[in-house]
Amino acid sequence: MKKLTRRSFLKKAAIGGLAAAAPLKMVEVVYGQGAQEKFTFAVISDAHLTHIKGTKFVRNFDEGLERAVTEVSFMDPPPDFVVFGGDLAQLGKKEELEHGLEKLSKLSLPIKFVIGEHDFYLDMGEYWQKHIAPLNYSFDHKGVHFVVLNSILTYDSWINQFKDPMERMLGMARLDNPHGSPFIVGEEGRRWLKKDLAKLSPDTPIIVLTHSPLYKIFKPWNFWTDDAEEVQAILARFKKVTVMHGHVHQIIYNQIGNITFYAFMSTAWPWPYPPTYTQKPSNFPKITVMMNRADPFHERDGTGWSWAEVAAGRVTHHYELWENTPRTVYYDEKLGHPVDKDYQDPSKRIPPQIHY
Amino acid sequence: MFNKILVLLAVFGLLVFASNARSDEFTKEDLKKWREAFMEVVKEGERLFHSPLGRNKVSCDMCHPNAANTHPETYPKFQKQLGKVVELRDMINWCIQNPLEGDPLPLDDPRMIALEAYIKWERRGVPLAPGKH
Ligand SMILES: [Fe+2]
Numbered sequence: 001m002k003k004l005t006r007r008s009f010l011k012k013a014a015i016g017g018l019a020a021a022a023p024l025k026m027v028e029v030v031y032g033q034g035a036q037e038k039f040t041f042a043v044i045s046d047a048h049l050t051h052i053k054g055t056k057f058v059r060n061f062d063e064g065l066e067r068a069v070t071e072v073s074f075m076d077p078p079p080d081f082v083v084f085g086g087d088l089a090q091l092g093k094k095e096e097l098e099h100g101l102e103k104l105s106k107l108s109l110p111i112k113f114v115i116g117e118h119d120f121y122l123d124m125g126e127y128w129q130k131h132i133a134p135l136n137y138s139f140d141h142k143g144v145h146f147v148v149l150n151s152i153l154t155y156d157s158w159i160n161q162f163k164d165p166m167e168r169m170l171g172m173a174r175l176d177n178p179h180g181s182p183f184i185v186g187e188e189g190r191r192w193l194k195k196d197l198a199k200l201s202p203d204t205p206i207i208v209l210t211h212s213p214l215y216k217i218f219k220p221w222n223f224w225t226d227d228a229e230e231v232q233a234i235l236a237r238f239k240k241v242t243v244m245h246g247h248v249h250q251i252i253y254n255q256i257g258n259i260t261f262y263a264f265m266s267t268a269w270p271w272p273y274p275p276t277y278t279q280k281p282s283n284f285p286k287i288t289v290m291m292n293r294a295d296p297f298h299e300r301d302g303t304g305w306s307w308a309e310v311a312a313g314r315v316t317h318h319y320e321l322w323e324n325t326p327r328t329v330y331y332d333e334k335l336g337h338p339v340d341k342d343y344q345d346p347s348k349r350i351p352p353q354i355h356y
Numbered sequence: 357m358f359n360k361i362l363v364l365l366a367v368f369g370l371l372v373f374a375s376n377a378r379s380d381e382f383t384k385e386d387l388k389k390w391r392e393a394f395m396e397v398v399k400e401g402e403r404l405f406h407s408p409l410g411r412n413k414v415s416c417d418m419c420h421p422n423a424a425n426t427h428p429e430t431y432p433k434f435q436k437q438l439g440k441v442v443e444l445r446d447m448i449n450w451c452i453q454n455p456l457e458g459d460p461l462p463l464d465d466p467r468m469i470a471l472e473a474y475i476k477w478e479r480r481g482v483p484l485a486p487g488k489h
């Protein structure tokens with residue numbers, strides 16, 4: 001277990017308004033054993049920093065990201081790295097991306113960036129690739145092969161209808177756009193993924209980080225990747241595959257074949273669960289115990305961040321929910337799917353977990 | 357005497373009916389016209405719901421796609437943070453003032469009626485459940 005040096009502690013303590021808070025003690029609970037060295041990484045996602053004008057940004061969303069950055073900085077022991085799950089900006093503006101990078105620069109940890117559609121559709125990823133990260137890349141960490149896969153592309157026919165970049169951005173930013181277009185990884189991305197995984201043995205644990213879920217939950221809100229089955233097929237030969245994604249702004253977990261899925265929280269706002277929109281049916285995973293209905297009078301309720309403990313190639317996902325009880329979801333080897341540590345049993349559920 | 361009054365009332369009533377071309381009957385064209393008038397207000401409500409109504413560029417749909425999680429069927433209900441039973445429009449105004457950092461709408465403002473029309477239209481078919489939390 002690494003200890004904070006005095007210098008790094010002072011540096012961390014100097015961050016922002018919550019400097020008086022004691023370092024967060026992360027309770028290590030590990031479900032699953034194996035030879036592989038265990039480690040943790042933190043996740044911050046869907047910050048949606050929104051530029052108003054000049055140097056003004058939406059206060060609410062700024063504060064969400066700032067709080068996540070501060071709390072991740074206080075993790076003790078520190079995580080090996082931080083994943084940013086996409087949607088740093090609201091409308092892909094340079095001002096928003098730079099504002100976000102400045103806030104994230106308070107972290108003295110490596111950051112693995114995943115692009116979201118809100119970061120992409122103004123300049124088609126130009127700023128991101130130049131100043132932040134590639135759209136597809138992979139890395140190995142303590143025996144696990146991590147893949148960052150761009151899943152927020154869409155069909156050219158939709159993209160080409162716009163002459164104005166901001167119109168295109170607004171068209172994609174509107175979640176309930178009846179004239180929207182589903183996400184895809186696309187042929188090029190799938191080819192890249194196949195090649196990236198080609199040399200690995202089926203025993204290598206794989207963690208794929210994407211922005212949209214690599215399966216189909218609810219098309220009207222783009223909780224959906226159109227070529228998901230083709231991507232899942234590429235991952236099918238591996239024994240331990242976890243896909244972790246942003247975009248949905250809520251706790252969702254699922255198991256499809258060999259793949260375990262976990263969604264990230266947003267630091268900005270929670271989204272309604274798809275079944276609460278009664279006009280259209282959804283494919284919402286039955287095993288997910290929904291998070292508590294948010295109380296809008298507590299601005300940060302329904303938002304948060306998370307950290308993943310990786311042991312023996314399986315993820316235990318700890319959701320740090322502001323203004324609410326934290327949740328832990330882990331992969332149950334016997335059941336073969338993820339379960340909530342406290343609430344999985346229907347008799348343990350509480351009234352706020354019922355959405356309607 | 358009493359009977360005479362009744363007869364007089366009945367005759368008067370008939371006259372009113374006759375002069376009013378059967379006010380309890382309406383045509384398919386009427387229905388269509390009224391429906392269109394309503395849907396126009398719904399459409400305006402949808403536009404407002406997807407526009408920045410306050411001072412910070414935030415719009416309702418950012419947190420409520422298709423007006424989900426607004427639960428119009430549960431109003432009026434007790435809002436614990438306001439400490440009393442309130443109507444849907446009170447909560448709409450609360451959201452305009454807080455997440456949108458704007459000024460509340462007068463309760464009879466056409467924009468308020470349009471927002472309510474859109475919110476309820478997206479929730480059509482759900483049984484009324486006043487007071488439900
Ligand atoms: Fe997002």
Ligand SMILES: [Fe+2]
Nearest residue numbers: 087116117247
């Ligand atoms: Fe997104």
